[in-house]
Amino acid sequence: MRIRSRFYRPATGSDAFTDLLFNALLGFAFMFFVAFMLMAKPDQTGKIDSKAEFIITVSWPDFHPDDIDVLVEDPRGQVLWFENKDTEVMHLDRDDRGSFHDQLIIDGQKISNPINQETVSLRAWVPGEYVVNVLHYKANYKEPVPVTVKIEKLNPEISLVYYGVHELNRIGMEVTAARFVLDNSGQPKSVNSLQKSLLSRLGPKAG
């Protein structure tokens, strides 16, 4: 690489050393660039797919320390949850763990993000039944936690498929908030809350 060609002089011992130094600097600059690119890689968590067809929002009171999880089974039997945040058609934005890891540093000041929310987007839909469960993964109090579940269809305009509040009061408690069937045109039918455990199918890590 003739980077120094504008300043060409006959090569001397010190020039060879300068070349070596310059190449080493280039190497460092390249490594720094690569490291920066890795650091600057956008964090996919918290991102909502703007092309989603349906959004499922599970939330519980601000600043509450408990960890609640959403689990969604699609018509093909695939289950989306914190151990499996992506399927072909569904995406979970993040595993909100209550107040754990909710501290932010803004202008040198440590503040707590009050929000407790997990959001599932359905990028596409397939006909059949979806099951939406909520799980009390970590409990800190004996009092029940009110968990709000909202399911919205986004296209062609936002419409509510389901809205309800479910109380969870112990570790491992799993509740089916809603089951709904999408017909061949993507229209939600027969919304109900018949209980169905998804956790029992997910192996020893669950609970």
Ligand SMILES: [Ca+2]
């Ligand atoms: Ca969670």
Ligand SMILES: [Ca+2]
């Ligand atoms: Ca939180």
